[in-house]
Amino acid sequence: MSPLDLPADLRSRLRRLSLTPRRAAVLPAAGQHDSRNRGGGLEFAQYRPYERGDDLRRIDWKLYARSDRFFVRDAERESPVAIWIVLDASASMSQADLATPQWSRFDAARRLAASLIEVALHQGDRFGLMVASAGAPVVIEPGAGPRHRDRLFLALAPLRPEGVANWARDVPVLGQRLGPSDLVLILSDGFDEACVAGAERLAASGRDVALIQILTADERDFPFDDGYRFEDPESDGHVVGDGRALRADYLARMAEARAALVARLESHGVRHALHVVDETADRPIRALFREAART
């Protein structure tokens, strides 16, 4: 089961979803920001008669002098929104559930990325990819169209999560490439402090940032009944203990940490959603953008 091949039912549900930037509300007359429509870009597209509500600054006064009528310069704009998918490829993403050892957190993240690309492709937006890993970051500049999607899939397929991602280095790399209205979607387990801090920094600079935290079902339910040696894949820390003895305490602490993370992201204006690997990939997208559609 490749994470990049989307099942038919998921595909049909994704068709009803859309990725909406938070700033869509303040884009005048942008609507569903269909491409090739007229907007406030640099390239001239056409004149159109002035309508009430148009910005007075956009009236072409020279044309008014010739024709004694108000015309507004419209520019052809490229799609104003690029969707950046930031994928965490640190070693902790390789964790899988005991029940489904072949479906790791990274697989779920890649399926989620593929779903986001599908939605972005469907609504005509550009989409780019950055993979944060221990090595040099993989950056694919935003583009549109099925060919660009295939390019991204080609980059995603051979990835293996390992090492500790260097968020402090990678977030500025991303920041340089971000347009003012771009949408950044970070797919990570959210356990890395540097990842959350990077998201906050991007949000603080006015970017539209969303963090989709991906948890395994074991992290949500803690179904361990026996003695285990729990090892952190990104450090040499370990805890030896009986699952039953650890469970209640872990679940309380985990809920507490999750609430703290939510509060922190909310206070910095980072949108967030939770995705558990045994759920379908459309749920976090719907949860993330239903709220945005309402505002």
Added chain:
Amino acid sequence: MSPALLAPLALGALAVLAIPVVIHIARRTQTRTIAFAALRWLNPDPKRRRRLRIDERVLLAARLALLAVIVLGLALPVLRDLADDRPVFAVAPGLAPAALPTPQDHARRVWLAPGFPSLDSAMPTGAATADIISLIRQLDADLPPGVPLELVVPAVLDGVDAERPRLSRTVAWRIVAPSQPSAPVARSATVPAPPRLTVRYGPTAERQVRYFRAAATAWTSPDLRPAFNAAPIDRPLGSDPGVLVWLAPGVLPPDVVAWIRAGGVGLLSSDAVLPFEGEAVVVWRDDAGQPLAMQGLVGRGRVLHLTRPLTPSAMPAVVQADFPDALARLLSPPPAPARVAAVDHAPLTGGPAPQLPPLDTRPWLALVVVLLFGIERWLATRRRRAVAP
């Protein structure tokens, strides 16, 4: 039926039951290693909840049962009081069936014969029926205490021993007429023929032969020639020597020993050497109670060994008037009286209570052990058994 253990201390071996339990617990303490990224929310020092967790309880139960049964077998379990407690109605062979009293309905009806065959089978005959008193004792010893015993015997019992049987219970002693009249009882005992003496004497013992010649002469009537043959030791014994009297020191020649071993009777002087096989008993004492002759067995023969030299000073009995009678009793003892009227030979009570041998249950336990071992192996080697960590 009451179970019992003959060696209850062996139950201490039940301590081995701890071994499989420990095996099944110890397997649990091993831990599997798994990756867990949310490690920081795990309490690194959880409260130690030492919960004993047992793996594969069915297999453990089979192993415990197997060991328990083996230990139980070591403790020698037996079942007591398994015997049949129906009343017993025993009939001596040779009685007319029509004359038998009616037994109780549910009584066990047997012949008084070896093996106690059922009364419905054919009447046992022959020598097997001889020792009826011994059979009665055996029957009494084989029955649990308190079981009524009814014995049907003929009016005259043959082959009894000197003492009235003493049984553990009160028996019903029924006397009926035999189906065919027994042989008429001889009114006067026939006098047995006197023993024929064959004396072999050494060079120094020729003077002692006269005592035996005198005895042999005393046994026979005056008009007959006594059956007596005396010769030095180098003369052969002859075809039918009767009783051999050996009056020579030292070891007996092999042909004489072979003759005694084949069933002969020998009287040896005190300096002759022929070791007894088995125990020797004193068969002749003087008036002071001192032993004069020992009797023992050599092969199938009987040997009487005098303890003193055959001189009047050492052994005054040889010159006393009753020496021929004493010698005759010594050489051919008269048979014990063995016929009695059944009325006078009713069993007494007060004998020791029968101790019935308990049933050894170990063969059955061995069967259970084999069965349990098979179950244990099946459980331990079946395919869908979880992989032991």
